[in-house]
Amino acid sequence: MSPFAAITIVIISFFAMEGIAWSAHKYIMHGWGWGWHRDHHERHDRMFEKNDLYALFGAAMSISAFAIGSPLIMGAHAWEAGTWIGTGILCYGVVYSLIHDGLVHQRYFHYVPRGGYAKRLVQAHRLHHATVGKEGGVSFGFVIARDPAALKRELAEQRKAGIAVLREAEEV
Incomplete structure (x- = not known):
């Protein structure tokens, strides 16, 4: 496989994970x-939270893709693209952890962005955490963030x- 094809698969897998994570967050979590x-x-x-157990599913997806791409495991039936899909899923997991657990919830570093995309995230x-309970809510993605003003309007509706x-302190 060419390096261009491998990099393309990693990028596509990374962004596909945002769609999978959004769907899992909204419809499962x-x-x-x-x-x-x-x-x-x-x-x-x-x-730690029980919620952290969901990371095991992302890890299992990545490990499974690596296994499918591994000649050591699959022998002649190895599918090289599996290695690069596993890499894209792994990269998404690392970025998710840095953004969601690190930047947003400040579980292992403290930084308050003053502007740009980091502030938007x-x-x-x-705003996702502005609701009480599992019903309603906005912004179920982790890496792609919509305009906060639009999200506030959606919460108000x-x-x-x-x-x-809505939580009292979050009235929109």
Whole structure:
């Protein structure tokens, strides 16, 4: 496989993971998987959350793709693209951890962005946490963040329609 093809697969896999993560966050974590995700939306002083268990699924996806691409595991049936898909998933996991756990929730470093895309990511995810419970909400992605003003309007519409209950400090 050419280096260009490998890099293209890594990039496509990375961005595909944002769609997979968005869908899993909206329909699983805020749906039937709320039991694991709930503590992420509640204040606590623990280092780990049940929500952290979801990272195991991303890791399993990456490891599985690496295994499919490995001649040591698959022998002659190895699919080289699997290695590069696994690399894209791994890169997404690292970026997710740095942005979501690091930048937004400041679990292992403290930095408050004053502008640019980093500030937009923090604002969008804070608006995601503006609701009480699993219903309603905005900004289910982790790397791609919509305009915070549009998200505030969407939250206000959800509140007016009775879909979302906002935290008192987050009235839009």
